[in-house]
Amino acid sequence: MLKILKYSFYDLMRSRWSYVYFMFYLLLGFVLLFLNNDVDKAVITLMNIIIVLTPLIGTIFGVMYYYNSKEFTELLLAQPINRSKIFMGQYLGISISLTLSLVLGLGIPFVLYGLFQSAAIFNFSLLLVVGAFLNFIFVALSYNIALSTENKIKGFGYAILMWLFLAVIYDGIFLIFLVLFNSYPLDKFSLAATMFNPIDLSRILILLKLDISALLGYTGAVFKQFFGTNFGLFIALGLLTIWIILPVLRMNLKVKKKDF
Numbered sequence: 246m247l248k249i250l251k252y253s254f255y256d257l258m259r260s261r262w263s264y265v266y267f268m269f270y271l272l273l274g275f276v277l278l279f280l281n282n283d284v285d286k287a288v289i290t291l292m293n294i295i296i297v298l299t300p301l302i303g304t305i306f307g308v309m310y311y312y313n314s315k316e317f318t319e320l321l322l323a324q325p326i327n328r329s330k331i332f333m334g335q336y337l338g339i340s341i342s343l344t345l346s347l348v349l350g351l352g353i354p355f356v357l358y359g360l361f362q363s364a365a366i367f368n369f370s371l372l373l374v375v376g377a378f379l380n381f382i383f384v385a386l387s388y389n390i391a392l393s394t395e396n397k398i399k400g401f402g403y404a405i406l407m408w409l410f411l412a413v414i415y416d417g418i419f420l421i422f423l424v425l426f427n428s429y430p431l432d433k434f435s436l437a438a439t440m441f442n443p444i445d446l447s448r449i450l451i452l453l454k455l456d457i458s459a460l461l462g463y464t465g466a467v468f469k470q471f472f473g474t475n476f477g478l479f480i481a482l483g484l485l486t487i488w489i490i491l492p493v494l495r496m497n498l499k500v501k502k503k504d505f
Contacts, residue, residue: 328501336385
């Protein structure tokens with residue numbers, strides 16, 4: 246698996262899109278940190294971009310890599326190599342390369358700005374951790390979609406629809422429920438609904454750690470009480486970990502049963 250991981254990692258790192266992805270975050274980090282006197286505002290802006298862009302890039306890269314390397318994968322499957330190791334190596338290679346571009350792209354401006362000596366180091370570090378989680382989650386989800394769909398066009402369509410649902414449509418449905426049933430106690434429902442969307446969970450986690458839970462409005466106090474503590478932080482990170490584990494387990498089961 247390590248050899249396949251290395252091949253996938255180096256293959257993606259040689260791609261010009263990886264450099265474009267890295268340079269985008271590098272320039273964004275320099276602009277927001279060095280042209281903005283308020284670090285918290287810079288972190289909020291980065292959060293709004295990372296929460297939407299990172300899942301989209303992970304989804305596109307995951308689907309694109311699966312379909313583009315399909316012939317090479319079939320060649321590997323003809324060898325006496327465990328199927329799970331082949332796909333786990335590819336999955337980890339994609340996820341690690343995207344995470345490295347994100348961490349280095351934002352980390353270099355972070356170091357040069359001197360945030361290691363300020364109180365903002367925790368918020369910025371949490372931002373990078375959440376971005377890494379979203380990379381691993383959405384690459385796993387996109388790989389599941391690609392494995393379930395032989396048609397490349399349909400695979401891309403389903404993957405983009407999945408991202409669109411979690412990034413935009415889910416929030417709209419959630420808001421409609423809150424408005425329609427605002428006369429009922431929706432505390433537990435709001436917490437449960439948030440846990441079923443890794444993008445919402447990541448956004449709320451960062452907003453609470455920035456101590457601006459008032460922006461969350463109706464359910465802000467509930468989220469602050471649950472996710473605002475250290476215990477809530479570990480629960481949220483644990484839920485994000487589950488969002489990685491379940492798609493990966495499903496991917497391995499699909500690989501074992503799929504006829505290539």
